[in-house]
Amino acid sequence: MGKTLTEKILTDHLMVGELKKGQEIGIRIDQTLTQDATGTMAYLQFEAIGLPRVKTELSVSYIDHNTLQTGFENADDHAFLQSIAAKYGLYFSRPGNGICHQVHLERFGQPGKTLLGSDSHTPTGGGLGMLAIGAGGLDVAVAMAGGPFYLATPEVIGINLSGQLKPFVTSKDIILKVLELLGVKGGVGKVIEYFGEGLKSLTVPERATITNMGAELGATTSIFPSDEITKKFLEAQNRVFVYRELLADNDCKYDQIIEINLNDLEPLAAAPHSPDNIKTIASLEGMKVNQVAIGSCTNSSYTDLVKVAKILKGKTINPEVSLVISPGSKQVFEMLAKDGYLVDLISSGARILESACGPCIGMGQAPSTNAVSLRTFNRNFFGRSGTKDASIYLVSPETAAVSALTGVITNPTKQKLDISTNMPEHFLIDDNMIIPPLADGSEVKIIRGPNIKPLPVNNPLDNNIKGEVLIKVEDNITTDHIMPAGAKILPLRSNIPEIAKYVFTSVDKDFSQRALDKNGGFIVAGHNYGQGSSREHAALAPMYLGVKAVITKSFARIHKANLVNFGLLPLTFKNESDYENIDQGDILTLKDLLSSLKNGNEIKLINETKNKEYELLCDISDRAKDIVTAGGLLNYTKGI
Numbered sequence: 001m002g003k004t005l006t007e008k009i010l011t012d013h014l015m016v017g018e019l020k021k022g023q024e025i026g027i028r029i030d031q032t033l034t035q036d037a038t039g040t041m042a043y044l045q046f047e048a049i050g051l052p053r054v055k056t057e058l059s060v061s062y063i064d065h066n067t068l069q070t071g072f073e074n075a076d077d078h079a080f081l082q083s084i085a086a087k088y089g090l091y092f093s094r095p096g097n098g099i100c101h102q103v104h105l106e107r108f109g110q111p112g113k114t115l116l117g118s119d120s121h122t123p124t125g126g127g128l129g130m131l132a133i134g135a136g137g138l139d140v141a142v143a144m145a146g147g148p149f150y151l152a153t154p155e156v157i158g159i160n161l162s163g164q165l166k167p168f169v170t171s172k173d174i175i176l177k178v179l180e181l182l183g184v185k186g187g188v189g190k191v192i193e194y195f196g197e198g199l200k201s202l203t204v205p206e207r208a209t210i211t212n213m214g215a216e217l218g219a220t221t222s223i224f225p226s227d228e229i230t231k232k233f234l235e236a237q238n239r240v241f242v243y244r245e246l247l248a249d250n251d252c253k254y255d256q257i258i259e260i261n262l263n264d265l266e267p268l269a270a271a272p273h274s275p276d277n278i279k280t281i282a283s284l285e286g287m288k289v290n291q292v293a294i295g296s297c298t299n300s301s302y303t304d305l306v307k308v309a310k311i312l313k314g315k316t317i318n319p320e321v322s323l324v325i326s327p328g329s330k331q332v333f334e335m336l337a338k339d340g341y342l343v344d345l346i347s348s349g350a351r352i353l354e355s356a357c358g359p360c361i362g363m364g365q366a367p368s369t370n371a372v373s374l375r376t377f378n379r380n381f382f383g384r385s386g387t388k389d390a391s392i393y394l395v396s397p398e399t400a401a402v403s404a405l406t407g408v409i410t411n412p413t414k415q416k417l418d419i420s421t422n423m424p425e426h427f428l429i430d431d432n433m434i435i436p437p438l439a440d441g442s443e444v445k446i447i448r449g450p451n452i453k454p455l456p457v458n459n460p461l462d463n464n465i466k467g468e469v470l471i472k473v474e475d476n477i478t479t480d481h482i483m484p485a486g487a488k489i490l491p492l493r494s495n496i497p498e499i500a501k502y503v504f505t506s507v508d509k510d511f512s513q514r515a516l517d518k519n520g521g522f523i524v525a526g527h528n529y530g531q532g533s534s535r536e537h538a539a540l541a542p543m544y545l546g547v548k549a550v551i552t553k554s555f556a557r558i559h560k561a562n563l564v565n566f567g568l569l570p571l572t573f574k575n576e577s578d579y580e581n582i583d584q585g586d587i588l589t590l591k592d593l594l595s596s597l598k599n600g601n602e603i604k605l606i607n608e609t610k611n612k613e614y615e616l617l618c619d620i621s622d623r624a625k626d627i628v629t630a631g632g633l634l635n636y637t638k639g640i
């Protein structure tokens with residue numbers, strides 16, 4: 001039987017185990033990427049492993065998240081990361097060079113290779129036919145050290161795209177449609193593979209918009225074939241030498257097939273506060289808009305912004321709208337300037353931001369009270385914009401630009417304009433903001449500012465754990481709820497004692513102090529706990545506060561792996577209804593953990609307050625059990 005693209009790349013990279021759905025495998029990682037907000041931890045961990053140089057084919061350290069320098073912290077982190085890159089053999093993408101995923105697609109991605117990134121939107125590389133996966137920093141550190149990356153062999157969903165998009169309907173609307181069909185946990189344990197006639201009309205950046213936002217499905221990754229369109233893109237980036245054709249076999253078998261006819265699509269939006277709360281733009285038309293933000297790793301390619309410029313040309317934005325635009329990379333920014341489009345953006349009244357994540361992660365541009373903000377980004381989680389009562393709608397650049405002019409949500413398909421834009425034959429290539437690795441970095445001294453604190457390490461697992469339910473939360477809790485980001489908190493990413501003060505602040509501002517006062521305890525949650533970002537701080541900071549186990553109805557993939565990596569038990573209810581029988585403040589005991597973990601997956605939980613017993617499951621591999629028992633991956637790695 002033929003193979004899917006996913007099976008082909010996994011087979012090529014298999015180091016441990018067998019490709020059997022659901023079973024754990026270890027794969028070789030060819031390339032890694034980190035960004036500054038997760039990178040400092042990843043490199044502290046890499047240092048702890050103790051190798052002189054990375055063992056991957058290529059590793060890149062990007063600065064794109066913490067670029068608003070309101071104190072010394074971010075600049076100190078940048079200097080640390082630059083010295084690390086020089087010492088350990090990494091490429092270093094300087095601040096201003098662009099968002100990691102956009103730059104990686106342009107300058108480093110290679111069809112058929114594996115890429116592991118300490119950022120959940122690493123699957124952007126799937127637009128180029130890579131198997132690109134997001135993970136916690138510690139997993140990336142291990143991959144840089146040449147270790148396998150472990151994952152459950154995924155199911156593969158095939159999405160058959162037929163037809164062609166109508167004018168002003170975009171690839172953003174395709175992924176919003178997929179989110180409507182599958183929901184934010186519909187992709188957990190799965191890879192989403194695209195195929196069909198419809199692919200022929202989708203450029204690499206358009207494909208990358210889809211694979212990027214596939215992260216919001218909870219999927220392991222998303223991937224497109226590498227075909228003539230991929231070849232053209234790589235030619236235009238002066239990198240055709242990395243091209244190889246990579247197609248799924250005609251007789252391959254997908255676990256599920258979803259059909260989408262592109263002709264049937266219309267402009268869509270993800271309404272507050274979830275990327276799968278999909279509405280048609282037609283149904284939202286006329287809603288007053290206060291802010292429009294165009295950019296992020298989802299939608300800030302050259303062609304995205306040229307189309308925006310064509311819509312804005314010669315016009316002025318609505319007097320009650322603030323429009324901010326951040327080009328995805330220096331390449332995009334420079335080309336907009338050189339080709340004259342930047343002037344159309346500026347003269348329309350757009351506020352141009354640097355090439356970085358910016359407002360997407362709450363680094364400035366928080367909207368006004370009760371504002372409606374239209375964003376071309378990928379996440380509209382509660383509070384992420386920096387304004388709790390703002391309503392964030394995720395839309396295409398076309399919908400965003402047209403609405404910035406009218407001041408209300410506007411259906412772009414009614415425009416008479418022709419904004420069709422061809423992909424450039426040649427991109428402007430100037431890698432002067434990428435510092436290549438040194439041949440020998442052994443003499444380089446690591447620069448460690450006062451914000452960089454040592455890594456806290458957990459103790460081995462106790463046989464019995466008693467503690468209080470410190471918080472009980474509902475379904476779909478994001479890592480933005482657990483460990484918020486934004487301009488104030490993000491600079492503390494390399495300082496766990498400080499950042500731990502902000503755990504769960506958007507839900508319950510007393511959580512952190514309570515956890516310390518009670519000497520730790522448990523978190524109880526509903527389905528899909530920890531969806532969203534890969535930030536391992538959402539595991540590391542609770543661990544620092546003494547949290548021992550998280551008991552849920554289900555977990556998101558990356559967060560579950562991060563809990564294991566830091567020695568916290570990820571447990572699920574055997575009977576979901578038991579969730580109803582536990583309250584915040586209940587005293588719980590987990591008994592005979594070590595022997596229960598040895599003998600299987602079932603663990604007994606005693607609710608001392610309610611005098612009840614429940615069955616829990618610890619649904620992780622034997623290797624993961626050993627890691628938790630050792631108190632986390634670093635202890636485990638040192639012990640073997």
Ligand code: MIC
Binds near residue numbers: 119120485
């Ligand atoms: C995000 O989009 O939430 C982030 C910020 O890029 C995160 C990484 C982080 O928290 O540093 C992600 O997607 O993994």
Ligand code: SF4
Binds near residue numbers: 099121296298357
């Ligand atoms: Fe940056 Fe936003 Fe992309 Fe995360 S989703 S990498 S914050 S642009």
